Amino acid sequence: MVMKDVWDEREKAFENQYFRDVERKQIEAMKEKMHEGQIRELCKNRCPKCGEEIQASTFRGVPLDQCPSCGGIWLGPNDLKILAEKDHRTWFDNWFHAGENQG
Numbered sequence: 542m543v544m545k546d547v548w549d550e551r552e553k554a555f556e557n558q559y560f561r562d563v564e565r566k567q568i569e570a571m572k573e574k575m576h577e578g579q580i581r582e583l584c585k586n587r588c589p590k591c592g593e594e595i596q597a598s599t600f601r602g603v604p605l606d607q608c609p610s611c612g613g614i615w616l617g618p619n620d621l622k623i624l625a626e627k628d629h630r631t632w633f634d635n636w637f638h639a640g641e642n643q644g
């Protein structure tokens with residue numbers, strides 16, 4: 542009778558440990574998710590290089606985002622394609638040759 546109680550108690554302790562572990566993992570996952578959400582919220586519309594708020598701009602009629610601090614430029618998924626198709630030889634060439642002349 543006493544022996545059985547001891548085993549019951551042990552079993553209960555193991556069970557509690559198990560549920561504690563499950564709970565802890567769920568809480569960790571929740572925290573991770575919240576943290577991820579906060580990071581996304583904080584980085585929204587921010588330059589990934591310097592953290593400055595990026596500003597909407599246009600280049601040859603194509604909308605783009607530019608960082609006023611470091612000059613980084615972000616294009617939407619189709620914008621580079623649109624730009625390249627507009628005058629594929631000139632603007633890319635100009636860009637690269639401008640870089641060469643500076644160097």
Ligand SMILES: [Zn+2]
Nearest residue numbers: 588591608611
């Ligand atoms: Zn920047």
